[in-house]
Amino acid sequence: MTIGNNPKIPGGVSSAPKVDASQPExxxxxxxxxxxRFERSGSGGGSLQLDRVVAxxxxxxxEKVQETYFEMVERLExxxxxxxxxVKEVLLESVEKKGDVEFMYVLDVSDVExxxxxxxxxxxxxxxxxxxxxxxxxxxxLFDSIVTFMETAERLGIRYGVIAYDDEVxxxxxxxxxxxxxxxxxxxxxxxxxxxxxYPSRFDSKWLKKQWDTYTPDKAFQTxxxxxxxxxxxxxxxxxxxxxxxRNAHILVGKANLPDSSLRAVxxxxxxxxxxxxxxxxxxxxxxxxxRMFVKTEQAKDxxxxxxxxxxxxxxALEDE
Ligand SMILES: [Zn+2]
Numbered sequence: 001m002t003i004g005n006n007p008k009i010p011g012g013v014s015s016a017p018k019v020d021a022s023q024p025e026x027x028x029x030x031x032x033x034x035x036x037r038f039e040r041s042g043s044g045g046g047s048l049q050l051d052r053v054v055a056x057x058x059x060x061x062x063e064k065v066q067e068t069y070f071e072m073v074e075r076l077e078x079x080x081x082x083x084x085x086x087v088k089e090v091l092l093e094s095v096e097k098k099g100d101v102e103f104m105y106v107l108d109v110s111d112v113e114x115x116x117x118x119x120x121x122x123x124x125x126x127x128x129x130x131x132x133x134x135x136x137x138x139x140x141x142l143f144d145s146i147v148t149f150m151e152t153a154e155r156l157g158i159r160y161g162v163i164a165y166d167d168e169v170x171x172x173x174x175x176x177x178x179x180x181x182x183x184x185x186x187x188x189x190x191x192x193x194x195x196x197x198x199y200p201s202r203f204d205s206k207w208l209k210k211q212w213d214t215y216t217p218d219k220a221f222q223t224x225x226x227x228x229x230x231x232x233x234x235x236x237x238x239x240x241x242x243x244x245x246x247r248n249a250h251i252l253v254g255k256a257n258l259p260d261s262s263l264r265a266v267x268x269x270x271x272x273x274x275x276x277x278x279x280x281x282x283x284x285x286x287x288x289x290x291x292r293m294f295v296k297t298e299q300a301k302d303x304x305x306x307x308x309x310x311x312x313x314x315x316x317a318l319e320d321e
Pocket of ligand 1 (some may be wrong): 119
């Protein structure tokens with residue numbers, strides 16, 4: 001297959017994994033198989049059926065708007081270089097002292113809840129209020145932080161991985177060395193995970209009408225966002241590290257919403273397993289979220305800080321004895 005022949009690719013450039021020009025085209029079954037090859041099962045809990053998440057039909061659905069990995073790296077290049085500089089020195093020291101570094105970035109990308117009156121369509125009217133699920137408004141900055149983390153680790157030759165989660169857990173990039181996974185594909189997986197649910201809009205009159213037709217007063221109190229799977233996500237990250245003692249294993253957990261219950265018990269479990277864990281409490285509720293995360297939790301109140309301070313977080317983790 002040559003790029004120019006593919007009618008699906010305007011200008012011969014596309015971000016969709018189906019048209020990865022660097023690889024020979026696969027049979028449909030093979031493609032799916034390859035997409036799902038790292039699916040995990042059993043222990044750890046909350047493991048997601050990736051075949052459902054990255055089914056080709058779903059991947060195609062958002063071919064239109066999303067940036068490619070390359071485009072994101074290009075946009076974030078300056079910041080990435082800063083992160084690399086920040087981590088470089090302390091990384092060398094850490095490797096010398098404790099061996100090869102392994103880093104997992106575990107990010108909560110849960111939805112948030114809005115409210116609308118299904119009669120008049122205004123969010124502030126409470127007459128026929130109903131809650132509905134929307135993507136967190138910060139989702140793009142959270143994705144930026146993932147790419148900044150990945151590319152920083154990539155350039156430093158760190159073994160790294162990424163897990164995204166909401167009420168389900170998706171191992172977006174299994175732990176592995178630099179260049180071991182196709183990051184374009186990793187990014188597609190992240191998009192697919194985030195696009196697997198449908199999001200209603202209060203500007204969608206058909207949806208509003210349907211809600212109005214079936215409205216009952218208790219809908220004002222019904223929540224539409226499911227609890228975030230904090231512990232299963234962290235558990236999955238912990239399982240990915242090399243086994244054995246004396247490891248140099250680190251988990252960074254980013255959250256922009258309040259954990260359902262305190263995560264302090266996780267601190268203890270990680271310590272027992274010789275894994276360093278640090279939290280990043282994100283956004284305007286950071287001060288409230290932080291005390292419910294780990295002993296070592298930093299706050300990123302300004303959302304841009306999530307990606308701008310990624311190197312600082314990694315550095316702090318590595319300096320942590
Ligand atoms: Zn109203």
